[in-house]
Amino acid sequence: MPKPLSSLFSREKPQTLSFEEYYRKWFKTLKKTHLPLIQRALSSSSSHTLLYSHIDLVLQHFLAYYDTLDLATSKENLPHLLFPSWRNSLEIPFLFLGDLHPYLFINLLRSFLDQENRQETEEEEEKNTCRVVVVGLDRPWQVVMAWKNVSKHLMNHIDQIECGLRLMVPALTGRIKKIQGGFLGRIAEDWVDDSDGKRERIKKAMEEEMEEMVSVFMDANRLRKSVITEIISGLSVYQAALFLESLAQFLVGLREQEVLGEFKRCNIPIRDK
Template sequence: MREFFAAWLSTLRSPLLPLLRRALSSSSSSSSGGWDDPLSSAAAAVEAHFQAHWSALDAAARQDPAQAVSAGDWRSPLELPFLWVGDLHPSLVTSLLRSLSPSPRLLAATDRVDRRIRAAVPSISDRLRRVQEAFISAEVSGAADVEAFLEELKDVALDANRLRRGVLSELVAAAGGYQAALFLEALSRFVLSMHDPEVLRRFDQCRASPGC
């Protein structure tokens, strides 16, 4: 997964993000966003790239469920506070969209997605906790079923990634056209910033000197 994620970040950094930025700069905010225009094509490529990331996490969950629900060793230290069940918390995506001053219509759609997140996240988190507690109880009695435990972890990871995929798809569809492209550009910048050497250098400095 480390190699995949490094290649995934590299592709997002270039060519996908520069292509999206060029399309944004040559389009107007009133762009209708037909899927055959350069802006929508560039936005669709970025969205597909994020979806491919979650598909790869699904594949990793099927191979190594324990790692899939934890912070993988490919994560940057700045990424760690934002993780939930192996990847970014879905509410970060709606928070990012809200920071772009969306229209009332898009804000209403974001509210609907947030309600879905608030219902799903505790359910998935509780399921993970119950799986952990059941394993501990069984281990104490000498009857732990490791295979069943890993199967449950896999299902938790798949459900979390399914939620992330749905959140992004719903928000992009609700935004549409120019607003969707702006949102995907901001999401890409946020993800890349957590692996930016200069940002990480400042982060490490502050960790070494609290209150910097």
């Protein structure tokens, strides 16, 4: 007796190595090992060589995550990777195709520049009112001054990355719409068709859609890896360390129970028009 068509849409978790388990271990290493490591390096007078080694260690930790995510990607696993159950309600808004939106990395980088511009304005105002504010005493002078007088070369580098994102992200979104539109069109056509082979045609359409979605998902991962790598390649040693520290702090912060609890307790009133 043939299986019902509803069985084709089963979301039963495949019996493979759980990526959720890998992510929990990866996150624990990021929080307990790599973040404290780079924070200590930034708060001490570490040599460039030592700081470079710490930067590479943290960078490779992020890149290894996306390499593993690629290896876990298959037609069977894709539904669970696109809608990861291990992400909490604070993390979900920052996801694009199952993981961090590529814009997040460049926006995080931009935040350093925006913060520096604000500090310069505040310092100028403090001078005008004859007051002095001393910041960053817990870190070496080179770290505190890392974002002062950013070079034109770096600004051009950031602009180029953003330009690439403005092309690639809409292209990925367009591919998704095209895949879904084609799939729904084929399903609608076959769903009302009572001829022989209906089940096989629907199954084939689903398999082809999943193959195409796997390709899009992996391209999104490559884009994320590329953006992180391109950002680090254009930064100085202190800038790169601060960026990776901030990225790690952001991910850790989204999973802090106190922050998550505050988010869950936040009630937004519905206003009548």
